[in-house]
Amino acid sequence: MxxxxQPSTPTTEQELLERAQQLAGLTLGELADLAGIIPPPDLKRDKGWVGQLLEWHLGATAGSKPVPDFIELGIELKTIPIGYNGKPLETTFVCVAPLIGVQGLRWETSHIRHKLSHVLWIPVEGERDIPLSDRHMGSPLLWRPSPDEEAQLKQDWEELMDMIVLGHVEQITARHGEVLQLRPKAANSKALTEAYGANGQPIKTLPRGFYLKTNFTADLLSRYFI
Incomplete structure (x- = not known):
């Protein structure tokens, strides 16, 4: 090929959705060829490669800035690796969690709510026995959280943030939260950041990220695609 x-930035939701629909059924290898990019052999050292490839094809401009990928439309792009059973293979990273200066933060004005307010989900074949270049794109979904979904997310976020404020960040495990979890997000164990200890003293800990649990994204996909 x-x-x-690179395509221009889409100016409407409909234009973005149509562009994403045109990618459905193509392989990552075909998309890489069109973009003039050589695919990595696997994603071990290139975790964000699929998302970056799709950002290129869809005309996203945000890059690594802490704003939605399609700034003018307020839409975040999320790829989701799918197994043979049609279910997500892993949790979905949303954003880095704040660990200091968190008193008084509210869900309504939080960065994570902003990120999840409008999402373009693109399923991608993710089974490891399928070579990366041979994995196909699925049909896209433009999603806004329902009142029930937002209530679930808000409840988990508030519980996790309460633990951070109380200095219990080190006690938080991936089991906390029904649909949202907090877990370390760092390239290596030396990348420490500041947080609160149990007595309010500053401590050093690994950065944490918010992730959507697979039960949440599986329910979301099953409602729209089955």
Whole structure:
């Protein structure tokens, strides 16, 4: 395939959705060829490669900035690796969690709520026995949380943030939260950041990220696609 120029930024939700629909059924190898990119052999050292490839094809401009991928539309792009059974293979990273200066933070004005207020989900074949270049794109889904979904997310977020405020960040495990979890997010164990200890004293700990649990994303996909 001949490489094409990067598409312009979509100006409407409909344009973005139509663009994503045109990618459905193509393989990652085909998309990489069109973009003039050589795919990595696997995702061990290139975890964000699939998302970056799709950002290129869809005209996203945010890059690594802490704003939605499609800034003007307020839409976040999330790829979701799917198994042979049609269910997500892993949790979905949303954003880094604040560990200091968190008193008084509210769900309604939180970064995570902003990120999840409008999401373009794109399922991608994710089974490890399928070579990366041969994995197919699925049909996209533009999603806003329902009142019930938002209530679930808010409850988990408030419980996790309460533990952070009380200095219990080190006690939080992936089992906390029904649909949202908090867990370490760092390239290596030396990348420490500040947090509160149990007595309010500053401590050093690994950065943490918010992740959507697979039960949440599986329910979301099953409602829309089955």
């Amino acid at each position: 001949q490489a094409i120029p």
